[in-house]
Amino acid sequence: MLFTLIVLLSLHLVVEREVRSKAEAKKSEIEAQMWRFLLLLQTWLLIFCLPFSICLASPAPWVMRISCGSRVNVHTPPTNTLWYKDFAYTGGIPTNSTATSYVAPPLKTLRYFPLSEGPNNCYNIKRVPRGHYSVRVFFALVAHQDPDPNFDNEPLFDISVEGTQIYSLQSGWSSHDDQVFTEAQVFLIDGTASVCFHSTGHGDPAILSIEILEVDDRAYYFGPEWGQGVILKTVTRLSCGNGKSKFDVDYSGDRWGGDRFWNKMPTFGQNSDKAISTENSIKKASNAPNFYPEALYQTALVSTDSQPDLTYTMDVDPNKNYSIWLHFAEIDVSITGVGKRVFDILINGDIVFEGVDVAKMSGDRYTSLVLNTTVAVKGRTLAITLHPKEGNHAIINAIEVFEVITAESRTLLEEVRALQALKSALSLPLRFGWNGDPCVPQQHPWSGADCQFDRTSNKWVIDGLGLDNQGLSGFLPNDISGLHHLQSINLSSNNIRGAIPSSIGTITSLEVLDLSYNFFNGSIPDSIGQLASLRRLNLNGNSLSGKVPVPLGGRLLHGASFNFTDNSGLCGIPGLPTCGPHLSAGAKIGIAFGASVAFLVMVICSMCWWKRQQNILRAQQIAARGAPYAKARTQTTHDIQMTRHHNHGYARTAAENGPSLLS
CATH class of the missing domain: 3.80.10.10 (Ribonuclease Inhibitor)
Structure with a gap:
């Protein structure tokens, strides 16, 4: 984006300088006009291309889609959506899945968690950027089960996100297309996402896929209670007057919307309304932070003369808070301007919006208007009523209902x-x-x-x-x-x-x-x-x-x-033996070392003494065996010495007397 801006500004300066130089040089008027035209064209390019370049340069939302049980990455039609292989996230057993409904992605594998592996099993997804996310989990049946689901083979279990329980599967979910998944808006702030499945004793949890889709940080802001301590669980999304359920991607919606699923609502029933539609463009539709698809406002339900009130009633869990988002666009050709249609909006009989004039509040016909309120529901019924005051008819294009859940504090x-x-x-x-x-x-x-x-x-x-x-x-x-x-x-x-x-x-x-x-x-x-x-x-x-x-x-x-x-x-205490003198560890080591040295010295001395005794004994034995020979040898030596002594004496006498004899 910065590079594009620099290039365009540089081009603008170059053209402007050229125009001035040509004018100063007093070139022909035709040439000067040509350069002025180029300058004007470049200015318009700067005005229109800069926002476009900013749009192109804006980062895409972070997305993680996991095809549970799959050993390879999978692309699914018709949008060629990428689903990553299921590797190193959790335990459980991968296997084939039954054919999914048209709402669930067309994946062929799932992962299930037998009770023998524990009542709690989680997908722990790491390296998730800090932000606001739409987390969606799809369920399915194991392929070997009866293809005609019934109460006996449907697994019923609970689902939690980041430690907060958001959903409990009810019997019959597998035969209702809009019940094959659950979804919640949640803040992920610690670099991970934890999605857990809790057994309730009725079948093994079986998970088809998990989606974590980044949305705008301010998405679905509903008041002071909104924030990191709150989770919005999707109860329903209705596209009024539409005969076909669609995702945001089917509406060519902005990816920052989180690819929401809009359930068809062709009528509220009992001939209380009629469906209308338009092909006209709708202004202010896909705006931050919620980025609603424009096509959502091109169909609507309008009340009839026989029943002016337009009422939608649904079952909810009692004693909960619900955030309700109502969508309007004046697409009825019979309404030509402000003041032609005015109505009150009531929730369970209480007026929450009075004197709603869609054309006036949105600023024009074919312009979107979103109203939000949060109500506490004590009973099991949530009734939304539009009561006409001017024009005798009410209109509505779409409805969203979220359960407001206080996020659980985590364990230290x-x-x-x-x-x-x-x-x-x-x-x-x-x-x-x-x-x-x-x-x-x-x-x-x-x-x-x-x-x-x-x-x-x-x-x-x-x-x-x-x-x-x-x-x-x-x-x-x-x-x-x-x-x-x-x-x-x-x-x-x-x-x-x-x-x-x-x-x-x-x-x-x-x-x-x-x-x-x-x-x-x-x-x-x-x-x-x-x-x-x-x-x-x-x-x-x-x-x-x-x-x-x-x-x-x-x-x-x-x-x-x-x-x-x-x-x-x-x-050391009563009931146990008395301890001996207490020695420190160092003393114990010293005593053990000293004892070892003393023992070694004793062994060496004993060996030396034994060796000496062996030598003495051997000498005595030798002396005992050779005694006569030794005596004879001693006597012979003595005789030789005596003989030598005698001869020496004789020779000396002869020498002394020698001269006398010669003479």
Whole structure:
């Protein structure tokens, strides 16, 4: 858009400069007129093309369409709409679907959720830009079911979006085209979208497709209550005087409208009205923020002389608030101007709009007018009545009715993560259905998790865990400390192993801790002794050892109930063996190391002594076997020495007497 603007402005400056230069040069008048014409043409192009370029450059709404159970992307006729494959969003089982109604997209697969996988199952869609969205869910029947649906094979279940229940399927939905889907306007602000299905015990939830369509941030603003804390669930959309139901795409509507479905309403019945239509263009139709399709205003119902009041009546849930949007355009050729048709609008007998003159309030004939009001309905009937005051006839083009639902507060994120870590560490069976939000919708909390609303944070928190005797295995993770609002933990009679995490001692609100009849080992963390609110502690039937923290022993005197039996290694309080001298961990390590060194020295010394003894013994044995030979050898040596001594003496005497003898 910015590039187009720069180019057009540059062209304008170039042409204007050229005109001036030509004029200054006093060229021919014809040439000057030509350049003036080009300047005028360029100016008009700037005026008309700039809005067009802005329109072309405006971002398209974010869209995610999922064909549930499909292993490949799918394009559906007649609009070649893209549906993404169903991959890595949820559990459940993909299978083929029955033929859908003309309202539902022509998809051939679905995903269903057997109760064995838990009562709660969710599609968790990530990387959703922050914004306002129309979320729509289509249902279907599994293909192997009876093609002629009846009460026995129709799955009935509840649907929630972002933790708020928006719809409960009623018996007979599969035989009514306008009941094969539900839709709600909701704000998505945390980068994800959660759509959950809750079993009610009658069949397995089966989902054909999910659509998340971005709409204008101010779409369907109805007053001060509107905002992120409110969800608008679509009850009905009626195209009055039209004999065929259509989507926005069929009307060539703007994509920012969310591709709404408009149910046909050829008559209100009992000869109370007649249908009229026009091919004239309708002004102010597709305007922000709701972007209604122009064709919606080209048909209408008009009351008759025999029954001037125009009344539409529908069944609704009692004690709810409903936002009602009424659409008008004066397309009756018999009404030529302002004041020719005036009527009051009543909801359940109360006037909500008085003296409505469509031509006057819209500004002209063939111009759209939208009126909105929100009413509280105590009974089960919603009646919209148009009562003529001038002209003897009333007119209406379309009706929208939404149930105003207060969005549920979610569970504190830290506690959700702690429960998810606990689910993984304990290998929690699928039947528990720990999916979605633990506490909302309130009709379908997680099994074994007790919830309480915390008014300080305006969030739900977990104040109790009751998972006793459920065949759980695994270990107790340190992440359990994230459940810092817990008052009671009961994990007894399972197969949980490992040490009791010391982090459990940081849950200061804990009053009851029952870990009995598991396979916990190691010592009792000293931190548990610091839990001032703890009044019942059952650790019996485990493999714990070491000294019971002293504060726990003192607490017994104040009425607390503690059970440490069937742990052969525990000591330190009445009823358990007396503990020996208390040594620190460092001292225990030092003693163990010293003992190991001493033992090693003893082993080495013993080996040396044994070796020496073996050498001595061997020498003695050798001496005993060779004694006579050794004696003889000794005597011979002695004789030789004596002989040598004698000869030496003789030689010396001869030498001394030698000269005398020679002479």
